[in-house]
Amino acid sequence: MGALDRDRLRQLTRREDARFLATHVRSGELSRSATHLLGGVPMSWMVKWPGAHPVYVESASGAHFTDVDGNSYVDLCLGDTGAMAGHSPAATMAAVRAQLDRGITTMLPSAAALDVSAELARHFGLPSWQFTLTATDANRHALRYARALTGRGKVVVHDWCYHGSVDETFAVLDGSGATIDRPSSIGPAVPVGVTTVVVEFNDLAGLETALATGEIAAVLMEPALTNIGIVLPDPGYLAGVRELTRKYGTLLIIDETHTLCAGPGGSTAAEGLEPDVLVVGKSIGGGIPCAAFGLSAEVAARIERLVRLEDIDVGGIGGTLAGNPLSSAAMAATLREVLTDDAFGRMTDLAVRWTAGVQAAIDEVGAPWHVTRLGCRAEYGFSRDLPRNGAEAAASDDFELQQYVHLYALNRGFLLTPFHNMALMCPATTGADVDAHTEMFGPMMQELFA
Ligand code: PMP
Numbered sequence: 001m002g003a004l005d006r007d008r009l010r011q012l013t014r015r016e017d018a019r020f021l022a023t024h025v026r027s028g029e030l031s032r033s034a035t036h037l038l039g040g041v042p043m044s045w046m047v048k049w050p051g052a053h054p055v056y057v058e059s060a061s062g063a064h065f066t067d068v069d070g071n072s073y074v075d076l077c078l079g080d081t082g083a084m085a086g087h088s089p090a091a092t093m094a095a096v097r098a099q100l101d102r103g104i105t106t107m108l109p110s111a112a113a114l115d116v117s118a119e120l121a122r123h124f125g126l127p128s129w130q131f132t133l134t135a136t137d138a139n140r141h142a143l144r145y146a147r148a149l150t151g152r153g154k155v156v157v158h159d160w161c162y163h164g165s166v167d168e169t170f171a172v173l174d175g176s177g178a179t180i181d182r183p184s185s186i187g188p189a190v191p192v193g194v195t196t197v198v199v200e201f202n203d204l205a206g207l208e209t210a211l212a213t214g215e216i217a218a219v220l221m222e223p224a225l226t227n228i229g230i231v232l233p234d235p236g237y238l239a240g241v242r243e244l245t246r247k248y249g250t251l252l253i254i255d256e257t258h259t260l261c262a263g264p265g266g267s268t269a270a271e272g273l274e275p276d277v278l279v280v281g282k283s284i285g286g287g288i289p290c291a292a293f294g295l296s297a298e299v300a301a302r303i304e305r306l307v308r309l310e311d312i313d314v315g316g317i318g319g320t321l322a323g324n325p326l327s328s329a330a331m332a333a334t335l336r337e338v339l340t341d342d343a344f345g346r347m348t349d350l351a352v353r354w355t356a357g358v359q360a361a362i363d364e365v366g367a368p369w370h371v372t373r374l375g376c377r378a379e380y381g382f383s384r385d386l387p388r389n390g391a392e393a394a395a396s397d398d399f400e401l402q403q404y405v406h407l408y409a410l411n412r413g414f415l416l417t418p419f420h421n422m423a424l425m426c427p428a429t430t431g432a433d434v435d436a437h438t439e440m441f442g443p444m445m446q447e448l449f450a
Helices: 006-023 025-032 042-048 088-100 111-126 137-151 204-211 237-247 266-271 297-306 311-315 325-338 343-365 392-395 400-409 433-447
Strands: 057-061 066-069 072-075 128-132 154-158 171-173 180-181 196-199 216-221 252-257 277-279 289-297 369-375 377-381 422-424
Touching: 006 088, 006 237, 006 400, 006 433, 072 433, 088 325, 111 128, 111 266, 111 277, 111 289, 111 325, 128 137, 128 297, 137 154, 137 216, 137 252, 137 277, 137 289, 154 204, 171 196, 180 196, 196 204, 204 216, 216 237, 237 252, 252 266, 266 277, 289 297, 325 369, 343 369, 343 377, 343 422, 343 433, 400 433
Parallel strands: 154 196, 154 216, 216 252, 252 277
Antiparallel strands: 057 066, 066 072, 128 289, 171 180, 277 289, 369 377, 377 422
């Protein structure tokens, strides 16, 4: 027990591949006719899903979706957090429908933006807000402001981080501790070491070495890594980061796009963090494109002193559709009525239940896997010990195995978050959904580790 037989894994994969093809016939037809899409998909990374072709969605509602072959799924991916409020939540849809007939984008503010900023200030404790359409853009803008305010050229990010398609963040450490382009980075503008210094997560000494150069405008970080599997902060790590960034006059940008799962104010509220800038996106509009960044009073005042009105439209910060009335209406309704304190409580309880089910199945077969959780997000990984940094998490990845568990789950009506093994709960997820996953997961483990 506990050892994985690769030949057996390949055999099982062949079985699951055949089952997938037999039960996803219409998806296959659509996929083969997608001749005008690069790679046959609307966004290149969709080719990476397991199975011979992607699953085409017919409709999604709450915590579930149905594909074009009539298969139904418990959605534990939830659009990789874009649908953390559930698919088409009623309150958001009512606000969006009302707005649709009243204009979608105007380049002028609507009153809803005031409500949203007040909600965000209440949740995260930062007084001043701006909107974008993606978390990528919010991060890009935060980095530009940080460089402008500090007069410094470089930023610090964590090894194996992900913050969207932000040039400065496609960086990893090489074996000698130097910052190099992430192996997957496509067409970097400059070698990333020109703009970026990478440090390991949970390494305060490494961070201090980077900050002490006096070159670092900002640390851009998730309070727990979530994109290379979940890597939780050691006790005292986040407080240490805050202390060091203050000591060296470096701005601390906390990206809560995924860690919002920790509660209504993300890890920032849960852990009492005091970021200079906070980024949040994806889920806060219930799926309608939007994102936001919040500024401390001090940073907001410094920006207002810095930027000339005359130059503000072409300064590298902004977006024509940013802050549009449709996004604002969606955010106001989602934050007030869907992603409520109560909902987070229920979602977190469900993630605890999911984690317990997965842990029991791991223990039962003695698999060298772990399961971990942050609020309403949980994840299993292919190492016995919890990874303490991105490199450890990356080293424990096993693409063949990962593709298999996703395919096995998909064939039985569960969508996990790619491209690791993550499950997210939304307000519409039920105990029955979670228990059904546990009932699917146990036999999969028995078969894998028999
Ligand atoms: N920040 C984090 C932490 C993310 O995980 C992501 C996307 N996975 C982003 C930013 C970028 O979001 P988007 O693709 O919506 O720009």
